[in-house]
Amino acid sequence: NGVIDAPSITTSRGVKITDHKLVYCEIKCKKEKKVAKMVKYRCFSKCNIEEAVRDISNVDWDTVLQMQDADEIEEFITENVTRVFDKQAPIVCKRVTRKISPRMNADLRTLIKAKNKERSQYLKTRTIYDWNKYKNIRNLVNNMVRNTKKEFFSENLATTKNTKEFWKTLKSCDVVPK
Structure with missing residues (x-):
């Protein structure tokens, strides 16, 4: 008849397979690593x-x-x-291992170095003062990264004349797979 009612059939996770439940399959794919x-x-x-x-x-x-x-x-x-x-x-x-991002600028690099310095200082001392300094500069870096990305994409994608340039810009930033 095609109707299966076998409560003894289970998956590797212990879920019973019946005609009422969704049958699915998991496929684990390894992401291709870029060669250094x-x-x-x-x-x-x-x-x-x-x-x-x-x-x-x-x-x-x-x-x-x-x-x-x-x-x-x-x-x-x-x-x-x-x-x-x-x-x-x-x-x-x-x-x-990877190309330098085209949206990375000197100000951002300087700020990231300062953030890393503050982080190592906090890890040495473990004081609240150093934690607050690190946290503030970390948030500043995150905001600057976000704003730099917005500026980069709005400038470069708005000026592209055709779709080939558009996708080339996105691929150069690893936004979409190549």
């Missing part, structure tokens, strides 16, 4: 320009005058300048 990328760059944040100039001036540049081959001269210059750069501004390898 390694980026190499020279870190000039701690570069001492006076010391770099001093190191370059200490190189015996007169040896270039005795060289005959242009490739040899180029190799000598490159080698010495690279040695100074390696000392003053070493190459750093950094792991990058």
